[in-house]
Amino acid sequence: xxxxxxxxxADRHSxxxxxxxxxxxxxxxxxxxxxxxxxxxxxxIISKPGFKVIKDELGMFADISGGGEASAGGNDxxxxxxxKIKNEIENKFGLHKDGGRFAFLDENFLEARIASGxxxxxxxxxxxxxxxxSLSRIANGxxxxxxxxxxxxxxKERKKLIVCPRETPFNDIHLKNMLSLHSSGATILPPIPxxxxxxxxxxxxxDFITGKILDALGIENDIYARWKGYD
Ligand SMILES: Cc1cc2nc3c(=O)[nH]c(=O)nc-3n(C[C@H](O)[C@H](O)[C@H](O)COP(=O)(O)O)c2cc1C
Numbered sequence: 001x002x003x004x005x006x007x008x009x010a011d012r013h014s015x016x017x018x019x020x021x022x023x024x025x026x027x028x029x030x031x032x033x034x035x036x037x038x039x040x041x042x043x044x045i046i047s048k049p050g051f052k053v054i055k056d057e058l059g060m061f062a063d064i065s066g067g068g069e070a071s072a073g074g075n076d077x078x079x080x081x082x083x084k085i086k087n088e089i090e091n092k093f094g095l096h097k098d099g100g101r102f103a104f105l106d107e108n109f110l111e112a113r114i115a116s117g118x119x120x121x122x123x124x125x126x127x128x129x130x131x132x133x134s135l136s137r138i139a140n141g142x143x144x145x146x147x148x149x150x151x152x153x154x155x156k157e158r159k160k161l162i163v164c165p166r167e168t169p170f171n172d173i174h175l176k177n178m179l180s181l182h183s184s185g186a187t188i189l190p191p192i193p194x195x196x197x198x199x200x201x202x203x204x205x206x207d208f209i210t211g212k213i214l215d216a217l218g219i220e221n222d223i224y225a226r227w228k229g230y231d
Contacts, residue, residue: 013123014041016114018147021049022129022166025057027191029093030210031128036101038219043114045105045147060092107145115149117157124160125150126213129191132167132174139177161186162216187216197225
């Protein structure tokens with residue numbers, strides 16, 4: 001089975017971005033845009049509940065019933081469904097000039113290259129937004145779908161895994177799972193805005209989180225207004 005992207009493109013240094021069924025899908029797309037506009041290739045995975053939340057929050061994927069199940073046909077390069085998803089994302093976020101730089105991968109596609117530690121060009125992975133369900137399954141090594149497996153690979157290969165949990169308040173199970181993941185090497189980066197930078201718009205808040213993730217990945221950016229401190 002082939003993946004729906006050009007291998008040459010994928011052989012650049014790349015990141016995995018996973019959107020799960022927590023609120024805040026826009027954060028995931030903002031990060032996608034930020035990475036591909038900096039010439040990184042992105043392997044984009046969306047969980048089935050992630051599709052539902054994207055529908056509710058962003059009004060996208062209107063003709064996908066229930067979630068991503070229409071994608072069960074795999075990831076062959078001729079798979080029209082995956083390309084349709086990719087096109088819709090490109091249209092919604094104006095990514096046409098960067099079109100070649102990301103691939104949409106089905107969460108059930110466990111044969112994907114990124115499901116293995118041998119995918120050497122993958123620099124890291126960001127789960128944003130991360131539901132408490134995905135948090136728990138990643139923290140416990142379940143590896144039942146491509147998101148969980150790829151995250152597991154990041155940890156075993158000692159690569160960067162950034163998890164952006166979205167829930168409030170947290171219960172002790174959530175907190176224990178976060179501590180466990182942190183102890184395993186992941187960065188826990190909840191999408192919590194700051195107000196010292198005087199955000200004026202929702203975009204300012206989204207940019208702050210996107211910039212913080214790029215900072216955590218070591219990618220230079222001036223997406224958000226930094227605290228300059230007092231002399
Ligand atoms: C509109 C909507 C918003 C949701 N927001 C959250 C959330 O912020 N955090 C969370 O942990 N779960 C949230 N959920 C529940 C998850 O989608 C659900 O637990 C799901 O099974 C998670 O699956 P996943 O981790 O495979 O994406 C939300 C569900 C819906 C429909």
